[in-house]
Amino acid sequence: xxxxxxxxxxxxEEDPPDPQLMRLDNMLLAEGVSGPEKGGxxxxxxxxxxxxxxxxxxxxxHSDYRAKLTQIRQIYHTELEKYEQACNEFTTHVMNLLREQxxxxxxxxxxxxRMVGIIHRKFSSIQMQLKQSTCEAVMILRSRFLDxxxxxxxxxxxxxxxxxxxxxxxxxxxxxxxxxxxxxxxxCSITVSQVSNWFGNKRIRYKKNIGKFQEEAxxxxxxxxxxxxxxxxxxxxxxxxxxxxTPNSGSSASFNLPNSGDMFMSMQxxxxxxxxxxxxxxNVQSQGDTxxxxxxxxxxYSDRLRHPLYSPHGLNGNGxxxxxxxxxxxxxxxxxxxxxxxxxxx
DNA sequence: TCGAATGATTGCCA
DNA sequence: TGGCAATCATTCGA
Numbered sequence: 001x002x003x004x005x006x007x008x009x010x011x012x013e014e015d016p017p018d019p020q021l022m023r024l025d026n027m028l029l030a031e032g033v034s035g036p037e038k039g040g041x042x043x044x045x046x047x048x049x050x051x052x053x054x055x056x057x058x059x060x061x062h063s064d065y066r067a068k069l070t071q072i073r074q075i076y077h078t079e080l081e082k083y084e085q086a087c088n089e090f091t092t093h094v095m096n097l098l099r100e101q102x103x104x105x106x107x108x109x110x111x112x113x114r115m116v117g118i119i120h121r122k123f124s125s126i127q128m129q130l131k132q133s134t135c136e137a138v139m140i141l142r143s144r145f146l147d148x149x150x151x152x153x154x155x156x157x158x159x160x161x162x163x164x165x166x167x168x169x170x171x172x173x174x175x176x177x178x179x180x181x182x183x184x185x186x187x188c189s190i191t192v193s194q195v196s197n198w199f200g201n202k203r204i205r206y207k208k209n210i211g212k213f214q215e216e217a218x219x220x221x222x223x224x225x226x227x228x229x230x231x232x233x234x235x236x237x238x239x240x241x242x243x244x245x246t247p248n249s250g251s252s253a254s255f256n257l258p259n260s261g262d263m264f265m266s267m268q269x270x271x272x273x274x275x276x277x278x279x280x281x282x283n284v285q286s287q288g289d290t291x292x293x294x295x296x297x298x299x300x301y302s303d304r305l306r307h308p309l310y311s312p313h314g315l316n317g318n319g320x321x322x323x324x325x326x327x328x329x330x331x332x333x334x335x336x337x338x339x340x341x342x343x344x345x346x
Numbered sequence: 347t348c349g350a351a352t353g354a355t356t357g358c359c360a
Numbered sequence: 361t362g363g364c365a366a367t368c369a370t371t372c373g374a
Contacts, residue, residue, distance in 0.1 A: 152369070154371065
């Protein structure tokens with residue numbers, strides 16, 4: 001088809017290539033409409049899928065996009081062929097007429113050439129219209145496909161849970177770093193910008209109606225505490241197994257239970273063994289104290305359920321969080337026991 | 347079917 | 361450039 005197309009254009013004497021036609025050709029090629037038959041448009045569709053925040057979920061839309069693109073492609077090729085056939089037929093017809101006329105009057109080859117040129121120009125302008133309308137159709141399809149608002153899907157329950165857990169365990173400074181965003185995006189199977197959107201929406205909506213989110217905050221706080229307790233228990237088991245003769249100092253010295261701050265991320269990314277090494281092993285001084293502490297943590301959160309203390313301590317009078325948004329700051333591990341914990345103790 | 351919830355977009359600001 | 365606030369558009373549950 002392309003070669004035929006070229007042959008038609010090639011007949012247009014030495015006309016400079018029409019920039020508009022070139023643009024259309026390039027676009028049709030890029031969109032996989034006029035390119036090689038196989039996999040036509042799949043690259044464009046994949047790119048569109050990626051731009052749309054592609055997850056496994058949009059494979060349906062992806063195939064839908066491909067199907068529609070194939071349809072456009074088929075129509076385009078059918079029409080193009082029709083035009084070319086008509087052009088050839090008409091040219092032959094005119095040539096025959098001229099040949100007939102040549103019996104009655106002399107016709108120069110130049111005149112024939114001129115006629116053929118006129119016919120080809122006419123048909124090529126029709127072809128241009130076809131290309132233009134095909135491009136428009138592709139653009140409409142693409143914009144519909146890319147317009148996420150049209151086919152918004154709520155995040156999965158699991159994803160929302162992960163995001164909420166992070167949000168409420170970083171309530172004093174709910175501004176995940178780029179790294180944290182990437183990590184969350186990976187876990188939730190969404191894009192980093194979706195994570196940013198989510199946190200943007202969450203911060204605003206939380207601030208606007210803290211009361212409404214109180215219950216949710218308590219829920220996640222309790223959940224976080226339970227996770228912490230389990231992790232501690234696992235750590236204890238581990239330490240018992242590893243050092244059964246560890247002397248019990250009986251000290252009540254500080255045990256840094258990561259019940260806020262980056263705890264969630266730590267929990268998520270570390271398994272029992274590494275958790276012990278990174279978070280507990282270094283701090284455990286007394287197993288008994290540890291258990292007591294862990295239990296205290298849990299009950300502390302339970303208390304919170306009765307007396308909602310998950311108040312916006314992170315918020316300052318200006319309606320912003322105390323900790324200024326630090327785009328570059330990594331999820332601060334030195335947030336330490338964090339606002340949530342310290343809040344409860346007061 | 348309607349209102350609430352929610353993800354995305356836009357415009358503005360520091 | 362990231363965040364905020366307002367808003368849009370869609371989904372979801374009663």
